[in-house]
Amino acid sequence: MTAGLAARVERRTPAGRDRTVDALRAVSTAGVVAGHWLVSAVVSDPSDPSRLHGESPLSSAPYLAPASWLLQTLGPFFFAAGYAAMRSRGRTRARRLLRPVLAFAAVWVSAFAVLAAVGAPQSTRHVVGSLVTHPLWFLLAYLALSALTPVLRPLVARAGPWAAAPPLALVALTDALRGSDVPAWWVLVMVPVGWSVPYLLGMALAQGRLPRGAGLPLLAAGVTGGAALVLWFGYPASAVGVPGDRFSNLDPPSLFAMALASAQLGLYLLVRPWLAGVLRRPAAWAPVALLNLAAMTVFLWHQTALLLVTFAALPAGRPRGLLDPPDGTWPLARLLWLPAFAAALAALTAVFHRFEAIRREPLPGGRDDPQRVRQ
Template sequence: MTILRTFPDPIELAAGTPAGRDRALDVMRIGALLGVVLGHTVMAASVIRDGVLIWDNLLTVSPVLAGLTWIFQIMPLFFFAGAAACLDSWRPGGDWGGWLMKRCTRLFRPVFYYLGFWAAALLVLHPLLPRHVYEPIAGVSTQLLWFLGAYVLVLATMPALNRITTTGRLFAGVAAVYGLIAAVDALRLQHPALMPLGYLNLCVWLIPAMFGVAYRRNLLPRRTAAVTALGLLLVDLALVWFGPYQPSMVGTGDHQLSNTSPPSLLLAGHAIVMSALAICAAPAISRWAQRPRVWWLTAIGNSGAMTLYLWHIPVLLGVHLVFDLLGLPRYPGMPHFAAISVAQVLIVVAAVAVLFVGLRPLENNPLPGWDGPIVASPGRGRAAGALLVTAGAATLVAIRWGLKDDGLNAMAVMLAALIGARVLVAAPGRSPKG
């Protein structure tokens, strides 16, 4: 579906949508990203104490909210929908690097603008803010890019994901990843020195991707999916009740064993539950998405999904910083907590809506020097694919520091790898252009 520069009429949009389009995947994709945006907005807490910005999470103070993350941790749905949507474009034996470059072109297009904004903003803020206020902001600025790194690495495995052609292969693949994560968790919990092994558990995002492929190929009956979801939910409950895992399915920043950074066995089970439930719910979601107004909101949202995802963080940080500097922090135990919370959420939602309308074209219009024809020989294509994998890995490394310290070096590697990949797949004798 062509993305228009102005919002189309709902009836026109519905009429122009191909009859075979799986609208459920579009709903899941934008629903997952909106869930992340709203979750960050509602859960964020901050206060400046003794010249130090404390950026916190309300989940650290409320077991009830931690329990709700079992419903609102829906990021697996993005990997589920993304793998399912990309499956049809992959051809076995095709140019892997060229295919991956096509997927990454739009994915990273708004990221260049985003990083440019933060480079300018941090240059301005560095001399204006105390060191221990500036550094937390620089650290949080690019943390959400973890998703891009993980998603690129998952897409890079499409040749292997494409081999999931039977229910048996699906369960074998999921069991292999789940077993690996279980083994890594056992090692790192028994031997603290092996804690860095936990980052191997980033393979957890292959689980929803495998289920997405299975969904696209109708490999898993809904009854079987429902039984699978129930079984893994019971396993997850047992892991929390009898094991060392925290109940929160998102990071809490309290330095206990996290389920997300790095991922844990509990998150692996949750990914299975969410993916299986997505298969169960897909027919109902598809019927709901047939409504012109619902489909209009879904399509418009997806046309600027990365805009929503990226730009809510600068808005959120900016609103919190202004309130904190005015002596009106949103932090548990501080005066007027409820009123400030409502005000901040409303301001963030309004500001993000305005940015969505204004910046959405940057996500859809070609970026000179980045967009352009993709032509590569097998050798150059493989090299470009390897550089894109390097960019994904560097992005995951960079989020530990954000745009400071070693995070700057990792981000430089990411950018160099992206540029190198683009040069390799450019048409001979031509530089990439819009």
């Protein structure tokens, strides 16, 4: 990050912008991307390298569950989304979402047609489809909550952070019903209901109803509640779904997912004043601002980057950390592939970011003036 680029980003940033929320969104995006790259093992069949299937390193290495607590950052993401919903126009948010999604869909519909035409094995098409489409479920939750923002706004104005209590109670009820014959529609509905808890807290912060003093209670409740759920009530320790677990803490979001979000957001509120000071430095702020400008593009294409590197490595057999079973030292070997994934993602972002930008302007640092950094 050059000093000149950082200075240009600084000049284009509105004076009243809360940079700490942008940092929280950037950390959330990076956490989701890194988490998917580290747990999405694509394994090839030794007798038929074109036949791929998916596995999770968490299945054979449960001691890695604490890493999922750091990398499962959906609570902070929806918190930042709730904050932004209070300070931006719904039409602008929908436009920034729709264009990159349509571009992504156009590319992948064609790619799936090619895979079918060349006779790719069913298991290969299944794992590719799962990796590409499964992360997109959050878009539906985000759209639902965005559409409900006009209804939620007066509730938060009256109740402040306590507006999150009713959906939290529904999450607890759903957990109590796990294992029984819960209708599929209820599970689908509970995805946006569950993530409305941090979303409403973000709205409360935007309205000045969530003070820094709430940080310590949220952190303490999240840590103690999460520990109790795992140790005494049999909740899976992993913050993401693991084959073989009794259930997934994300399908739909469980009380453990809410406890994790509470701890993460409590920590954020505690460090927010210090973080605001750090982000006043142009060199610290510029990477946060640039990632936020391309956040949707990065999210949509990060698993495509993983697949591009994976398919490119097929002629090499089964390199350690890529295309081999995720056991033993696989997690350490996987770390060595992250720069390759990141390089592929950077190339994809350079190509497809134009669909996310509201105005057809380059990112800061080009010959023309950069677009303003938006909330």
